[in-house]
């Protein structure tokens with residue numbers, strides 16, 4: 001039987017972090033180890049696949065940029081059409097892992113599994129979670145049932161769809177959950193036990209890959225603002241002056257907005273800026289017309305898409321040339 005061929009792309013993060021002592025779990029230098037060091041720490045990976053490694057860039061994921069996303073997406077798109085690669089694993093910092101996963105899922109064809117993983121503890125820590133996460137990510141990626149899965153987040157023995165994966169704790173090893181959903185799979189004895197078949201979950205998620213025969217050189221500017229007590233609407237004009245083509249607002253409650261913010265966003269919308277109304281609440285959707293008259297102001301309700309993911313989604317929708325109604329339909333389909 002031929003062995004699966006896996007491409008490992010290392011991009012930094014805590015999984016590649018080095019601390020001064022084995023007890024240091026929060027103070028360390030992230031992105032210190034390359035792909036080869038990561039696989040050297042997990043000899044059992046050799047039982048799973050033939051692995052080639054690349055380190056396209058190495059950073060703490062709080063430094064993630066759309067330029068890094070476009071670089072990574074271009075490499076993943078190549079891998080997906082490369083007959084010598086069966087699946088892809090990406091190691092990544094956990095801070096923006098869920099956003100990178102969604103970006104890749106939206107921009108890349110879903111024919112092969114692309115599993116993103118990271119770690120909450122640096123590689124040098126007692127009880128480091130990176131080696132097990134890396135092994136589980138590889139096992140998941142090469143599993144035949146993962147074909148057609150698109151991008152999946154694997155953390156702490158659970159596989160999450162990129163639409164629902166959310167980091168909800170700053171330090172615990174079980175930092176990730178599936179927001180308003182259950183994990184796609186549990187990893188048990190190195191095998192995925194699917195709760196939602198991967199290909200079915202992928203088919204339910206919108207894809208923008210067909211809009212991008214080639215990737216854009218850069219993404220349109222979209223700003224993310226927060227509704228808060230005493231929120232100053234002047235910031236909305238400032239965003240427009242900086243060239244924002246879209247604004248996402250993390251509203252209170254059901255995406256609710258104060259009158260000054262609502263009015264200023266309505267004016268931005270009248271000028272052609274696409275405005276998405278999301279919520280700062282940790283769970284639940286923002287439904288069209290609920291708590292704000294979206295038709296009157298021209299706003300797009302984010303549905304189940306979180307503010308941070310709404311920002312990247314809106315930027316991609318604008319890059320793809322979709323208008324407000326088409327963008328509304330994509331948000332509503334998550």
Ligand code: ASP
Pocket residue numbers: 012013014015030059060061062092093094095096118119120121
């Ligand atoms: N700040 C780190 C990063 O996102 C945290 C981590 O990887 O867990 O790169």
